[in-house]
Structures are given as structure tokens and as C-alpha cells.
Amino acid sequence: MNETIKTLRNHRSVRDFDSEREVNEDEIKTIIEAALAAPNWINGQQVSVIEVRDPERKAALAIAAGNQKWIEESTVFLVFCMDFFRAKLAAEKNGADFKIVDDIEAVIVGSTDVGIALGSAVAAAESMGLGTVPIGGIRRNSQTFVDVLNLPEYVFPISGLVVGHSKTIPGQKPRLPLNATLQKEHYDKKLQEEIIDQYDQTISSYMSERTDGQDTSNWSSKIAYFYDNGFDQYAKNSAPTLKKQGFHYK
Template identity: 70%
Template sequence: MNETIKIIKNHRSVREFDPEKDVSDAQVKEIIEAAMAAPNWVNGQQVTVIEVRDPVKKSTLSEAAGNQRWVKEAPVFLLFCMDFYRAKLAAEKNGTDFQIVEDLEAVIVGSTDVGIAIGSAVIAAESMGLGIVPIGGVRKNPKVFVDLLNLPEYVYPISGLVIGHPRTLPGQKPRLPLKATYQKEKYDANVQMDIINQYDETISTYMSNRTSGQDSSDWSSKIAQFYDKGFEQYAKNTSPTIKHQGFRYQ
């Protein structure tokens, strides 16, 4: 196993950062360059990253993301946006209609490109010994991010990434067995429930050990609850803000 794969497979989300250690501008530049080197659709490069270090801004964004304190406590917060503003300028320069934003395809493309970019950024940061945690909570109150960071039309915040030096490293959370997530030639739906039952036991034990017995919840119950009522604030704010930014899919 090479060093890159070791880094990837050793990933864990960090939420406790050393306040005495900063992340240098040079490190952030390397991380962003790695993110931008990632594949993207039609070389449209539909991603823009905004670095935020200002304590006042980070505090506001931390609250907007669901009171995730690590957003303000870590030295660097990166906001990853899907960005079709440059594509709009390209259309204007060449006298063509800008039709992609009329279709859901734009959101799929932009979100995919952000996902690929943020994955590369995670690997780059962790290769430096830094800790990270992605912040999907930016979509709880996306308009705050749009307004505070001056995002123009056709730019929408998809996810944040907190970066700093770990103060503590959590245990690695078990993943679903590959039999569930890696299949050959065709999708086998018949294996999924048995695997979920087994995985629920694994996660329940992991949570109990991690919380000294205070929480023994399993995977399926958490997922079921979140996709029932837990995502309501995202549903309330995501679509209106995307459309406010110019994406007019039906």
C-alpha cells in the first residue's frame, strides 16, 4: 500500500483544534492547487473556494452552519461553491444563450465538481498532518454565506471545509462493508438489509465505546430520523437560495 492510499484510508473528521498552531498561507495555497487540479466537467472549472480567517466572519458563519463551533475555532475555513458565473461571462463574450442554468443538470454538475475538489483538498490537507472536517451545514442558512461573502449570481455554497492542527484525533468510524457499497456487473439489492442489520450492531458498539455508554444508537435509526425530519431546514432554505442565485430548474 502506497503512502497516498494510507493517508486516504486513515481519514477521520477532526473537531478539536490546537489554538496555538496556525495554518500557513503556503499550506492553504497547496491545498487549493490540489483541489483545482482535480477533474471537472468539460473543463468548465465550476468551483470557487473562498478562504475565511476573519474571526468575526467565522463566528457568523459558524452560527449559520448550525452552531458548529469548530468553524470559528479552527484557523481556516474554506467555502466550496459551485460557480457558473464564469460560464455566464463566457456565454456573454461569445454571444450564446446561457441555458445550462435552466436545467437541474447545472446543480448536479456543480455539486459533483465541488465534491471531487473537496475530496482532493481533504487528501492534500491530511498529507500535511492537518485535520479537517467538511461542513454541509452551510446549506442550513445558505443566504448568510451568499450575503456575507458577496457571492454573485450563478454561485452557490455547497460545502465548507475546516482546516487546522488536530488537538485530539477521534477513533475512526467504521464504514459499511464493501459488499454493500462495491458491487460487480449489477446492483444486488437483496444483500442490503442483512448488511444494514450487521452494520447497525457495529455502529451501536462503536458509539457506546466512544461515549462511555451514553449513546448506543445505530446507523439506520440515525439515517431514518434525519431523512424524516432532520433535513427540514435544508429543504426550507436550499432550493429558494439556489433559485435566488439564478438557477431556474423546475
């Protein structure tokens, strides 16, 4: 097994950072260069990353993301945005209509490009011995991120990434077994319920061990709750901010 595969398979999200240890500009430059070398749709390069180091700005964004204190504790916070502003400038330069932002395809393309870049950034940072944790909570109050980061039209914050030196590294959370997520030739619906039952037991045991018995919740209960009403804040704020930023999909 090569070192790249080892790094990818050893991932775990870190939420305990050493605020006294800097992540320097050369390290961030290397991470972002690696992230933006990743594939993207039609070479449109629909991703921009905002590097945030200012303590007051990080504090405001930490609150907006749901009081995620690790945003403040680490020395640098990266905000990954889908960015069609440059594409708009390209359309204007060439006298073309800018129709993509009126279709849901723009959100699919932009989110996919951000996801690929973010994954590459995580791998790059961890290969350098740094800890990371993605922050989807930035969409809880996406308008705050737009305002604080001065994002222009056609730019929307998709996810954040905390990068820093880990104080403690958590145990690796078990994933679904591969036969649940790697399908052969066609999707096997019948297999999923049985696998979920087994995985619920695995996650319940993991949570119990990690919390000294204080939390024995399983995977399906957490997913069920979140997709019932746990995502209300996201639903309330993401769509209006997207529309305000110029994405008028139907």
C-alpha cells in the first residue's frame, strides 16, 4: 500500500487544535495548489477559497456556523465557494448569454467541483501531518458568510475547512461496509436494510466506547432525525441566499 492510499484511508476529523502552532502561508499555498489541481467541469474552475486568519472574523464565522469553536481555535479557516463570477465575466467578454445560473445544473456543478477540491485539500493537509475538519455548518447562516467575506454575485459558500496542528486525534469512525456502497453492475436495494441493522450496532458500540457509555446512539437514528427536522436551519437559509447571489434555478 503506497503512502497516498495510507493517508486517505487513515482520515479522521479533528476538533481539538493547538492554537499556539501556526499553519504558515507556504503550507496553505501548497494545500490549495493541490486542491485546485483536481478535476473540474469543462475547465471552468468553479471554485474559490477564502483564507481567514483574523481572530474577530473567525469568531463571527464560528458563531454563524453553529458555534463551532474549532474554527476559532485553529490558526486558519478556509471557506470553499462555488464561483461562477469568473464565468459571468467570460460571458460578458465574449458577448454570450449567461444561462447556466438559471438552471439547477449550476448548483450541481459548483457543489461537485467544491467537493472534489475540498477532498484534495484534506488529503494534501493530512499528508503534511496537519489535522482537518470540514464545516458544512457554514450553510446554516450562509448570508453571514456572504456578508463577512464580501462574496460577489454568483459566488456561494459551500463548505469550510479548518486546518491546524492537532492536539488530540480521535479514533477513526467506522464506515458502512463496502458492499453497501460499492454496487456491482446494478443497485441492490434488498441488501441495504440488513446492512443498516448491522451498521447501527457497530456505530452504537463505537459511540458508547468513545463517550464512556454516555452516548449509545446509532447511525440510522441520527440520520433519520437530521433529515426529518435537523436540517431546518439550512433549508431556511441556503435557498434564499443562493437566489440572492444570482442562482435563479427553477
